Amino acid sequence: MSETNQIDINYLHHTVLRETEDESLLEIDPNFYRNLSDFIGNLKKQEFDGVESKIKDTMIEMATELTSLLINVRLEKISKSKDLEIGFLLDEEKFILDSQEEENDRKEMILSATINGKSKFLESLSQNHKTKKIAVRFLQEVDEIVGADLEKYGPFKIEDIATIPYENAQALIAKNAATKVRLED
Template sequence: MYYDVYKTWRKEVESRDLQELPPNFYERVILYIRELEEKCERLEDPTMVKLLEEEKRNVKNMLKQLIIKRASKVIGFVFEGVEIDYKKLTELDRSIFKVVESILRPKKGEKGEVIENVKESEKSLEGPPHESDEGVLVLVRFIRDVPEITGIDLREYGPFKKGDVGTLPLANAKLLMKRGFVELIESKRNPSK
């Protein structure tokens, strides 16, 4: 089962498209994690317990990353207006899709209003910008460890260790600065925008 989880996780992470999951995938993985926990409780050999706990930790991490990656793709597809192959959606994906679609996709007669309202709300939270934030990357120093994140531009950034220097979209950098994870070094225009 470990290899199945790894193979599924790797395919999802390496592809821009949403991958079709094997039937009952999440249920089977959760059952597998429970089995590992039960084995750990029964075993008396500390080395075997350590190995099984490490395996359990790895499976949980892959499952978490898989769920986050799929949610990120679904949100990105809704935001971009990309058609989604519903056969590839799990129940969890469908729930995320419905919520995000109801927020981001305008209803008839509201063309663009919903997305504009979301953008305005984000700007008011960040404070008044002096120039357009779109396409602005900032150079930051990481004050604390930060796991891999999906930027507002839907690109992957990180993971970063304390003391690392890297670039992030301005909106993401502002949020991380407010929370004490980074300090600003400088900003530059994103040449791909």
Template structure:
């Protein structure tokens, strides 16, 4: 009996076998999350993937007239609910990793890593890296270690990232004094971080993230 229950729980926590998810279900997840402040709720590991698949399916339906308006409204509602769900859960994760969450019975509620989806673990991993870098800078500065800061500066100045241009860009000289371009729309290039960030912020290019 116990073995069967374990299998059932594992199935609920891992995936829903690719089943579609409705707007009503997404809203129910959001409502439950909002109504339990400070406590992260357990959701299926493939929840975000199912939402994305449902949205892709909705957007791909070739309706016209009134039906098209209904479809677009459904897409909008599900997208907004999904965004809010992610944001509410992320606020709880941040709170749990920076301070101690207290439940109604005054017991500490640490972050339960098993309740995170893979996408949430991906975000948390990036936040941990950011916190580690901050500690490196603070520690090196406070303890009088200029060589460590020089090494950090050297690494960031030599860092390059991949971008995809969404607008035409004339040839330019990068911060590393090398010539780049010209680039046409949809061209992909590896550029010094400082130049790439400038183009991203002005809407000339978008960053291409490496696959995990």
């Protein structure tokens, strides 16, 4: 997409409309989601008062809903397609599909280990998952904890970021004491 053909709300609407009206996956500019992200991000940065602010907020809401619809429609087409044109997949969609393949592989691994009596393998998987480290940002002060890996972590202050075992992180997240740090954070 050239500089003269930037994404705006009309272009986004037209793209979603074309995608929903056609049964096959449409070819879209490889930078579509990045350009769309720039459009929405720039819109959010603009400051207006009164009616102009309401219009901006409505445009952001429309762009958000259209983006969600586009992603869902394209992923639905991809999942149902027998003769998928792989070249039409955008990198972001490939990223989503990769996680689905990983999920299917994991299901097969658990099923196979279970029906083939490999309880030690399942125990090992379970322990590795509990102690796998993830990054969290603390939303509350937390005293020192003993991790699932039996190591000591903390104490932590609000806004501290730490890498702790998954099981401990999940417990803290459930209590709203921490939040998972994602790539975009």
